Amino acid sequence: MSSKVLLARFALDGHDRGIITIINACREKGMEVIYIHFSDPKEIVKSAMEEDVDVIGITSSMGQHLYIAAKLAKALAEDKVDIPVIIGGVIPTIDVPKLEDWGIKKVFGPGTSPEEAVNFISQLTGARID
Amino acid sequence: MFSEAALDKARKLQQEWRREVSQGYEQKLKFELPQYTTESGIPLKYIYTPLDVKEMDVEISGAYPYTRGIRPLGYQYTPWMIQILHGYGTSEETHHRTEYLLKEGMVGYAGQPVALIQVDPPTTCGYDPDDPRASGTIGLGGASVSTLDDLDVLLKGYDLAKTRVAPNNRFTCLPMLAMYLVYAEGRGYKPQELNGQSQNDALTRWITTDIGGPTPATQQKLRIELIKYCTQYMPRWNHTNLCGYLYGEMCATPAQELGIVLSQAIELIEDCIKAGLAPDSFIPRFSSQLHVGMDFFEEIAKLRALRGMWAKIMRERFGCKDPRSLQYRIHVHTGGSALTAQQPLSNITRAALQVLATVLAGVQSNHTCSYDEAIGLPSEDAVRTAIRVNQIILHETGVAKVSDPLGGSYYVEWLTDKVEEEARKVMTEIFDLGGFLNCIENGWLRGLLESQSIKWRREIDSGKRTIVGLNAFKTEEEIEVPPFAFDLAQTERRAIEQLRRWKANRDNAEARDSLQKVREAMQKYQTMEQAGDLMPALIEAARAKCTLGEMMGAIVEVSGGRIYSRGYRA
Structure with a gap:
């Protein structure tokens, strides 16, 4: 069975070159991708439940990653949703421990190859990829 | 350009050279000759001779078609402007950053x-x-500016007739300009004295970032309104800065960047003419912000080619006679996407080479990216270093002593012509598909840029393209550059509090009435021919202390729009 991935971008962070390559790489590996924009991380949780996804991926390139991750962790806990979350973009390594504390499974900093992210997603979901 | 004897000699030398390469390298050393192309895909020879530039015209700086520079004297008379794009937090933090940068050498x-x-x-x-939609991004990567008070905090103490003020907005340029006019009026300045720039190119962001706004056709109307107002009342104001930068950041090739910028310029100018403006009255106040990436000579050729193409198009297509319409001014923003988070100090080298290319091409102004921009927002140390790059090139290398130092180079002149040729092909393609706006509305431009980005990434992953520190020459131990940070939550609280106080100290009935007039003006503005009534309504609204959000909100209430742009089809 193919994995279903929710990729989400903060509505006012216009940097989408990274997420475009990730969407493309996931689809090339046969994954189903739902791509949404959100203003409030609660919207991510809602979509994730409705679409019944295996993984949530967030992109952040303007320094709002801590803000999003904190709110998302709270929203997931409130709705008792247990879906792994990964995050990628312009994220300083110094913030990684904090993000991991909030339950982010993996942080992909600038320059990460899309393949690395896709491989990690398939590990998380246990799906076989070609 | 060359005598027959010189060309004969070149032919002879070239034949000998070919023979030596073939016998000495290919046959004797079994060397397989590499196949090089530029970023735009132009195949390169290994050496250039007069035979490649037989048709080259004799040109000089300050004369049509201005390939070699728009003024008789270049940096000898005035160095390029070191304009560092900056801003974060509230207008207070940004004001401090402006002061810091000016002290360190940011200068016009x-x-x-x-x-x-x-x-x-x-x-x-x-x-x-x-606004709930703003939460989480207030002060991020730029200053929060919504009231005349915010402008005052930003600009208090600066002589507005002498300071080049250029707020970098998306589709809110028009209400921002209205606010700036009213702010300046309060300080005793007349519109005709103001000297600065509106970017007025929201469409470039519509296709290069995934943020929406009013539909592209509406955004075009807002741009025309701004140009019309400035042409009538603000002769010193640069109304439009056509942005090629973001296409470059989306991996468009240099030729594609020029092709897109120029096809959108032509369409915009045609719309301005529909709005009743004479070409020579507004074309002089166009300029461009271009991307400069790492293909050193092609970037130089691109900047030279743009000047020549602009001059020819304005003269031949629009019949411009005023030399200022033909002298195209260029600001360069060094390519942020060329920077790596890995081994970040290498980015200083990248920026230095990009600025050097810019200077050798003789542009008017430069923004240099900071070495820490792949890690986060730039720190003070990093922006100071970016300024130093410019100062070292200006004061230590001597490259600014002679105008267009590469003019006459067989290679650079040949490449300048080739980039123009390729850019014209892109323009033809766009016009064949119905023009720039149509190529936004049918998704073609967005598709092109997305596929360029994906291609770029594939070239890195396959090793076809080398990025030092990223996919080659990696280090085990990463050098850590401390990320610049500020208190986001506190910024948000302060910005909201200031806004609350601003609204408490105004006549709300008057503000409401003026917003109604903005709606009415927007409603009446159906075709380009009807441009001219919206800006006066916005100025009245700014006088009634309406905020930027309220003014833009009134426009969008009438026009409608989208939150994001990706996937949009008209």
Whole structure:
């Protein structure tokens, strides 16, 4: 069975070159991708439940990653949703421990190859990829 | 250009050279000759001779078609402007950053101050800090500016007739300009005295970032309104800065960047003519912000080619006679996407080479990216270093002593012509598909840029393209550059509090009435021919202390729009 991935971008962070390559790489590996924009991380949780996804991926390139991750962790806990979350973009390594504390499974900093992210997603979901 | 004897000699030398390469390298050393192309895919030879530039015309700087420079004297008379785009937090933090940069050497012409202000995402989209959609991004990557008070905090103490003020907005340029006019009026300045820049190129962001706004056709109307107002009342104001930068950041090739910029320029100018403007009355106040990436000579050729193409198009297509319409001014923003988070100090080298290319091409102004931009927002140390790159090139290398130092180079002149040729092919393609706006509305441009980005990434992953520190020459131990940070939550609280106080100290009935007039003016503005009534209504609204978000909100209530742009089809 193919994995279903929710990729989400903060509505006012216009940097989408990274997420475009990730969407493309996931689809090339046969994954189903739902791509949404959100203003409030609660919207991510809602979509994730409705679409019944295996993984949530967030992109952040303007320094709002801590803000999003904190709110998302709270929203997931409130709705008792247990879906792994990964995050990628312009994220300083110094913030990684904090993000991991909030339950982010993996942080992909600038320059990460899309393949690395896709491989990690398939590990998380246990799906076989070609 | 060359005598027959010189060309004969070149032919002879070239034949000998070919023989030596073939016998000495290919046959004797079994060397397989590499196949090189530029970023735009132009195949390169290994050496260039007069035979490649037989048709080259004799040109000089300051004369048509201005390939070699738009003025008789270049940096000898005035160095390029070091305009660092900056902004974060509230207008207070940004003001401190402006002061810091000016102290370190950010400077315009004749030593005059410049303030190229990046605004935050809510400001650029016209959401006030108290708008729920703004939460989480207030002060991020730019200043939060929603009231005349904010402008005052940003610009207090600067002589507005001498300071080059350039707020960098998306589709909120028009209400921002209205606010700036009213702010300046309060300080005793007349519109005709003001000297600065509106970017007025929201469409470039519509296709290069995934943020929406009013539909492209509406955005075009807002741009025309701004140009019309400036042409009538603000002769010193640069109404439009056509941005090629973001296409470059989306991996468009240099030729594609020029092709897109020029096809959109032509369409915009045609719309301005529909709005009743004579070409020579507004074309002189166009300029461009271009991307400069790492293909050193092709970037130089691109900048030279743009000047020549602009001059020819304005003269031949629009019949311009005023030399200022033909002299195209260029600001370069060094390519942020060329920077790596890995081994970040290498980025200083990248920026230095990009600025050197810029200077060798003789442009008017430069923004240099900071070495820490792949890690986060730039720190003070990093922006100071970016300024130093410019100062070292200007004061230590001597490259600014001679105008167009590469003019006459067989290679650079040949490449300048080739880039023009390739750019014209892109323009033809866009016009064949119905023009720039149509190529936004049918998704073609967005598709092109997305596929360029994906291709770029594939080339890195396959090793076809080398990025030092990223996919080659990696280090085990990463050098850590401390990321620049500020208190986001506190910024948000302060911005909302200031806005609350601003609204408490105004006549709300008057504000409401003036917004109604903005709606009415927008409603009446159906075709380009009807341009001219919206800006006066916005100025009245700014006088009634309406906020940027309220003014933009009134426009969008009438026009409608989208939150994001990807996937849009008209």
